[in-house]
Amino acid sequence: MQFGLRAKFTVTVLVILTVTMAATTYYFIHTSIERQEQQLHERGRALGRLISLISPQAILAFDYLQLNDYTREVSSQPDVVYGLVVSPQGVPISSYIRGSNTSLRDRIEAARPNTLPSTLQSLGGEDELLHLEFPIIHNEVLLGRFLVGMSRESLQKQIRRQLTVQMFVFAAIVLFLGAAISAVFRFSVLRPIEKLIAASDEVARGQYPVVEVTSADELGMLARAFNAMTDEVKLKQAKLHRQANFDALTGLPNRMMAFERITLEINRAKRSGERFALMFIDLDNFKDVNDSLGHAAGDQLLVDIGARLQACMRDADSVARLGGDEFLVLVSNVADEGEIERIAARMLEAASEPRELGGRKVVAKCSIGIALYPDNGEDVEALMANVDNAMYQAKAKQSGSVMFFTKEMNIRLRERMELEQDLHVALELGQLALHFQPIYGAASRRPTGAEVLLRWRHPERGFISPAHFIPVAEASGQIVEIGEWVLEQACRCWSGWRDRGIEPGFLAINISGVQFRRNFSRRLGERLSTYGIPPKALELEITERVLVEDHDQVAEELSSLRALGVRLSLDDFGTGYSALTYLKRFRFDVLKIDQSFVAGLPDNPDDASLVKAILAMATGLDLKVVAEGVEKEEQLHFLVTHGCDFAQGYLLARPMDEKAYASYLESGQADEPVCLTLPPTGETTAEEAAAVSFKTF
Amino acid sequence: MTVQFVRDRPRTINEVAALLWFVAMTAMPVARAAEGALVMGVFPRLNASETTTRYAPLADYVSEQLGRKVSLVTSKDFEAFWRGIEEQRYDIVQYNQYHYIRSAKTYQVIAHNKEFGKSTLAGVLYVRKDSNITSLGQLRGRTVLFGGGEDAMMGYIAPVYMMLQAGLKKEEFKSRFAVNPLNSVIGVYHKQADAAGSGDGAIEQPALKNAINTDELTVLAVSEQLLHLPWAVKRTMPARLRESIQSALVNLENSEAGKKVLKSAVLTGIGKAEDKDYDPHRKMVRAVTGTLSPQ
Known part of the structure; x- marks a missing residue:
């Protein structure tokens, strides 16, 4: 059972009051006993001195009746139990005992005369009786002694009565004070505390009540402090709520x-x-x-x-x-x-x-x-x-x-996520492979190199187009790892072919913008050194989008690559920004005309005009041009006619895997001109031979 | 041992009134007599208060019978009383036999008391039963406590007369005197003396029975019966008045009013008496004191 504050306080006060009252009662009773005991003594001594004073005459005159009158008179006084005159030899000559005290009377009557004084004296040692003796002297001669016994019975009765009354009075006082203090405590202390507790509960429920301040004492100060606290908590809560639910910048909900x-x-x-x-x-x-x-x-x-x-x-x-x-x-x-x-x-x-x-x-x-x-x-x-x-x-x-x-969006998204997950393990499981599509001198129709193409053969879905998975790899960041793998594999292939005595020509490798940012030139230099590949054997294809992203960093990286000695090719020229400022700011070696323009040649006048313009501009800027997607003799003829340096496409050669490409190079097919419907315009130049490009997709 | 218990009661109004009356009377007794009123004197064998309580009704009765004022006078002690005898201040007086014998020249006995139904009483010597005293001779060398003084007829003269008759001499025992015969008996009871001289009615007194256990006492010797306390009038009183007074006293037993008076005075009656009735007393006085009128 748990007591409340009020009960504890009330009990404590009652205990203190009770102890105080008890101590006070004890003190007053004790003092009263002492005073009344003293009064009893005084009265006994007064009677004794009186009898001692008036008794000699009666004793000398053998006036025992008179003595009896004296002792009777003494014994009739309140609280006197007995009065006794004894001779010097101790023989009682006059004695009266109060008749009401039968037990005492019996004990006295049972005593022999000669032992009566000692009996009375022994009775005086008891709590209920005060025994006093007074000598009766006449002319310095001891005539006898007067013995008087004073009863403490009335004294004890009075004390008991006083104690009872006092206890009732004190009990009434204790109860009254206890009730009064409890009531005061209830109204002055508990009620404000209960209000604070109720207010605290409301605060716990998210409410912020104002507690009424009804006094200037500590509880009033507590109420004021509580109100100040709730105000502060309210402000903090509002601030927290705003911070948690609103955007700090725009002030909009978050x-x-x-x-x-x-x-x-x-x-x-x-x-x-x-x-x-x-x-x-x-x-x-x-x-x-x-x-x-x-x-x-x-x-x-x-x-x-x-x-x-x-x-x-x-x-x-x-x-x-x-x-x-x-x-x-x-x-x-x-x-x-x-x-x-x-x-x-x-x-x-x-x-x-x-x-x-x-x-x-x-x-x-x-x-x-x-x-x-x-x-x-x-x-x-x-x-x-x-x-x-x-x-x-x-x-x-x-x-x-x-x-x-639309629901299809989710399907595409799911497929994209699955593709992303599968791409994570594609490298480890050897599902990725390099293919090489030869690039030919447009006029000589001799292969001068190849564009490196990345192929993913999925165990369940079969061949997956780079156009499908490369954006996923770029979005997920996997393109960095994949790009490094492509570069490594390309270098390894090129180095292996050379070691086998095969002249592989140039390899053109597409570089992603993500890959390009991260010290690419340094890592490329280390790799070229590792495999002993001359820088001119690599051509890096960069799209215009890479150039847009970070001008300074791109310029710095392109400058480093150029210093390294690798060739730089601007890929898909004409499909994007086609900003001439890029050509001016970043020095490229090669422009690649996107196959979408080549596809319309020679009949589409727009494509024809655009291609002719690009070729004219490249000539003016001293840039070599590679045309992609050449599939028809008319196309190749048009390109050769208008000065295109290199061409690639199914008309000339399809992409092939590493082994096939190595065989292709070894078989000397590279030395044979491609069978064209149009005759070659001239000899293949050294630049044509060196301008090897390869695409990752 | 006997223990007397006190009853818790205040003094009665009568006792207080009597005390006041006594004080007033002792202040001017002679003046009253001189005014024609008869003065009744009672010897102080009891204290003044008790004497007044007992004898005031008798005085009133006699006064009524005589048609003349009778004033009761008490004395604070025997000395004062005896001066009143010698000065003949009392017209009517009750005293002991020895007093009469000594004042017989100026006072004439006319009646005697009857107490406890007897007209006579005897002197008695009491001893404690446990004292082993069975004969008067054993009192030789002992202390005898006599009631009253040497003029007490029953308390001293009669007991000493018996001791003398038994062959003892006054010098062979120690004489002590209590204020009255009752106290002498109490003194012996309390072993303050070996024998007590008193009257034969003392042991029957309620005051004595209340004070001690009388069963522990025994009578050692009893004298011959002697006529009780006398009532006397002055010899100068006219015969007719003397006879009227004697008649009033003697006839108390014959009326209800008289009986009440007797009861108040703790008497059973008053009988006639004449001088020769006290010759036995004179014989004892003469033997004890050697004279009838000691100076």
Whole structure:
């Protein structure tokens, strides 16, 4: 059993009061006993002295009746049990005993006369009797003694009565004080504490009540301190809530709050049967802004985007920042997809409005994925996964795209994930292999090298196109490991062929932008040194996209590669930016015309004009040109006619594996001109022989 | 040993009133007599309060019978009482036999007390039963406590007369005197003396029985019966008045009012007496004191 504070306090007070009262009672009773004992003595002595004073005359006159009168009179006094006059020899000559004390009377009557004084004296030693003796003297002659016995019975009765009364009074006082103190404690202490406890419980439930301050004492100070504490906790809680639920940069709800609101919206939509939409917005190339204008500008852009998105929303809709450059919009009560499309269009338009950042005009584009409740998911996890997938697909499609989630997206995503998982073990299991597609001198039709192509033969899915798995490898970062493996294998092959006395010509290897960033030139130099490969035997194919990503680092790395002595080729020229500034800033040795342009030759006038322009420009810039995808004699003829240096394609040779390519080189087929419908325009130059290129895909 | 127990009761109103009356009377007895009132004197064998309680009704009765005021006078001691005798301040007086014998020239006996139904009483010597004293001769060399003084008829004269008759001489025993016969008996009971001289009615007195266990006492010797205490009047009193007083006293037994008076005085009656009735007393006085009127 557990006692409360009030019970403990009351019991303690009662104990203290009881002990105090008991001690006081003891003191007063003890004092009273002493005083009354003294009074008893005084009265006994007064009687004794009186009898001693008046008795001599009666004794001398043998007036025993008079003595009897004296002793009778003495014995009739209150508290006197006996009065006795004895002779000097101790013989009683007058004695009276109070008749009410029968036990004492019996004991005295049982005593012999000569032993009566000693009997009485012994009785005086008992607590209930005070025995006093007084000599009766006349002219210095002892005539006898007067013995008087004073009873303490009335004294004890009085003490008992006093003790009883006092105990009742003290008990009443203790009870009254206990009740009064308990009541005061209840109202002055417990009630404020109970209020504080109730307030504390409310604080525990997330409420912040204000406790009434009713006094200026310690409890009042405690109440004030409690209020100050709850205010501070409320502020901290609000701050924590804001930090936990809102994005510090934009002030928009964060991921957690967004999920919470989605949950609430799901519940509401379930009840009302309404639909709502989630829009996942991701800025395109946001990293470029950060890299080129700094993170402050990037942050400013995010704040601006957030504000613009919010401006496009209705009051019932929500905009949240999920992190990085990702935003999420919740559009309630959607009537149809058309309404969502209009909202998305407004967002794209608002986001792409030019703004000033760091003194430069910036246009931000974004991609939007859309998922609908309940069509594309009935819980937060499903909706978020699907809207993320939709956004990913939109971003993959084209910058500034809007895509609704479809079930096929998930299938593609799943396949992509499986591909990514399989790619992890493809290297270890030897599923990847290099193929080589010869590159020929366009006019001489003699092979001068080969483009290295990567092939993945999946044990279940068969041949998987590089166009399919290389983007996955680039997205997952596996491209670095794969690229290094390709480079290593290419060097090993080239070195092996040379050791076998075969002249392998050049090998053209595609380099990913991811691979390119990480001290690529240093590692390449080490590898060339390891295998004893002359730098000119390698041609590195770089796409324009690599050049866009980081100008300074790319320039530095390209400069290092050029210093190393390897050849540099600008791949897929004409399909991307085709910025002439790249050709001016970064010195390349070779341009590769994408096969899409070659395919239309010679009949497509646009392709023909474009190819002719590229070839003319390359001639002006002293660049060699390789045409990809040559499959027809007319195409090759056109290229040769307009000065193309090298060609590759099925017309000349198909890609072949390492062994086949080695056999191809050994068989001397390389020395034989390819059988063309058109005659070669001239001898193969040394540059043509050296301009070996190989592609990874 | 006998123990007398005290009852827890206050003094009665009567006792207080009597005490006040006594104080008033002792202050001016002679003046009352001179005014024609008769003065009744009673010897102080009892204390003044007890004397007044007992004899005031008798005085009132006689006064009523005579048609004349009778005032009771008590004395604080025998000396004062005897001065009143010598000065003849009492018209009517009750005293002991020895007093009468000594004052017979001026006072004439007219009656005697009857106590406990007897007109006579005897002198007695008491001893404790455990004293082993069985004869008067054994008192030789012992202490005898006499009740009253040497003029006490029953307390001293009669006991000494018996001792003298037994061959003892006064010098052969120690004489001590208690204030009255009752106390002499009590003294012997308390072993303060070997024998007590008293009257034969003393041992029957309630006061004595209340004070001691009388069963522990025994009578050693008893004198001849002697007429009880006398009532006397002055010889100068007219005969007619003397006879009226004698008649009033003697006839107390014959009326209810008289009986109440007697009861109050602890008497059973008052009988006639004349001088010759006290000759046996004179014989004893003469033998003990050697004279009838010692100076």
